[in-house]
Amino acid sequence: MRALVTGAAGFIGSHLVERLLELGHDVVGIDSFTDYYATFLKRRNLAPAQSHPSYRFVEGDLITADVRRLMEGADWVFHEAAQAGVRASWGATFDIYTRDNVLATQRVLEAAKGSGITKLVYASSSSVYGDAESYPTTESATPQPLSPYGVTKLAAEHLCYLYWRNYGVPTVSLRYFSVYGPRQRPDMAFHIFGRALLQRAPIRIYGDGLQTRDFTFVSDVVAANVQAAQQGPPGSVLNVGGGARVGLREALRHLERLTGTAAEIHYQPMQRGDARHTSADIHRAAEALGYQPKVGLAAGLAAEVEWLRGLVDLPAGAAVDHQ
């Protein structure tokens, strides 16, 4: 198969590219290296796949690139590119979110119209649920995003459905729940906590630490993407979670054990846009895709900490966080 992966230098996109290459597919990747976090990290993400003979990477912006041309001959499109991050989506930066999440997705969908692709998998988010009406949350729960980021991810999800209904673009939206693992973005909790512990620096927790998350290891998200491309029902929306709901403090205890450091915690007020809990009901993905998360939190965090050890000595400014 031939696949186009957008956001190919990002955390999830770069893992997906490598998995597709491993499975013997031809891959074209595109990324514009937005400055949300250090480009240095994105270039590192990209490096292992870049010399693969079946891989072609294009540096480009989905808003201005000839996406139709990039899709030529493609069977599958994986749309991972986005402006991520809940907390930075308020205020003046919102136009970046509408541009890179809504407009960019519309451009990808326009290019996909009549292109002959057999699946377009869109990276949606648990943030569309906000403080969900029930846990574990099923896809039929009313989406009520708590952040502008969640609003843009939901808008793009609706666009995917519209293009399926009106133009037959075979889209599948996967709602990822808190993805973690090696290459995790530097604005995400485990990355910040793990690096702070390795550097014996204090940790800021927003809220009381009793919030819970359905953490999903990156290889499970990648597996769901491949399954969705192969057999995802067009027009569907599927939760992709890690299979368990874990408290932030419990996760921190794993990180303390893995780094051999006791955390010095400073509690801060809860941030606007953060949901109190997330928990995925994954029955629909199990039935439709055969999806089953395989990596538990202890093993997943061990892999992330191993990777973080290689970042501790990075030059100053190489890893910027946006808390």
Ligand SMILES: NC(=O)c1ccc[n+]([C@@H]2O[C@H](COP(=O)([O-])OP(=O)(O)OC[C@H]3O[C@@H](n4cnc5c(N)ncnc54)[C@H](O)[C@@H]3O)[C@@H](O)[C@H]2O)c1
């Ligand atoms: N990481 C998570 O926990 C999580 C959870 C739910 C959903 N998601 C979604 O998964 C996807 C991947 O997230 P990630 O954590 O890997 O983020 P990331 O920031 O590491 O990767 C996204 C990549 O998209 C690129 N990009 C942004 N706008 C672009 C544009 N206009 N043209 C080309 N490239 C562009 C960025 O440069 C970046 O490398 C995103 O759509 C995100 O919303 C992530």
